[in-house]
Amino acid sequence: MTSTPYTVADVMTTKVIAVTPSTGFKDIATAMERWKVTALPVIEGEGRVVGVVSEADLLPKEEFHEHRPGLIEQMLRLGDTAKAGSTRAENMMTTPAVTIRPDATLPQAARLMADRRIKRLPVVDADGTLKGVVSRADLLKVFLRSDEELATEIRRTVVDRLFPLSRESVKVTVTEGIATLTGHVRDGHLIGMADRLARSVEGVVQVRCRLESPASP
Incomplete structure (x- = not known):
């Protein structure tokens, strides 16, 4: 695929x-x-x-x-x-x-x-x-993708793309299709977009976006 x-x-x-x-x-x-x-x-x-x-x-x-x-x-x-x-x-x-x-x-x-x-x-x-x-x-069938495969795609298409300067501090875990993003990023205004992009990955059941930035409340 x-x-x-x-x-x-x-x-x-x-x-x-x-x-x-x-x-x-x-x-x-x-x-x-x-x-x-x-x-x-x-x-x-x-x-x-x-x-x-x-x-x-x-x-x-x-x-x-x-x-x-x-x-x-x-x-x-x-x-x-x-x-x-x-x-x-x-x-x-x-x-x-x-x-x-x-x-x-x-x-x-x-x-x-x-x-x-x-x-x-x-x-x-x-x-x-x-x-x-x-x-x-x-x-x-897309929901049969492994958690590891989903995590790899989220990191490549979301984290690496939106937060190239903060990617080392972002952790992506996927358990039973539920993706969790945690860590601190510099570009806080992109956190909402990160959530939407992660949800668009085929096979993801749910997203828990817990990213933070200096500008986050």
Whole structure:
């Protein structure tokens, strides 16, 4: 992985299971079960993403298996009733697909997932070609970074950058992802920025900035 800021490309899964518009219902369900995923990109041609088919898209088939919706219900749920009668991905998938670029940041991916209430995002290039998939679990990988790695990055990107003349007097410790900065620095007006930069390091759970300066109250 690279240094902060991390991008989707750093954590995404590149070995992706996808289906085509002509893939049948049973093959889609089988692939989801086999690969333990809740959604599959639908691609055509050289890998261009044209949609996503998810468990939610398949569920109407079971919901209406023994229940024939009345006219009013059909009108209110046209999409679901249409999917219930479909047998191929092209008629069940959600389109256009909600996708993200490899160079997007992890917060951008997290916000998109939250806003659209989805668990996985196809990652595509400028031409819409599938490059990978990023999931909620992938976004959490940054919290698996070791405390030592986090401390090293905070020292390099925060302490060395902001307090080059005081860096020897600044101590950085990280325990279970919680970073603590202690010591005395000359540039007290930069303490707030140090706190913000330390919090921006991917994988940091919390920051306790206890830096002091002659000008500190």
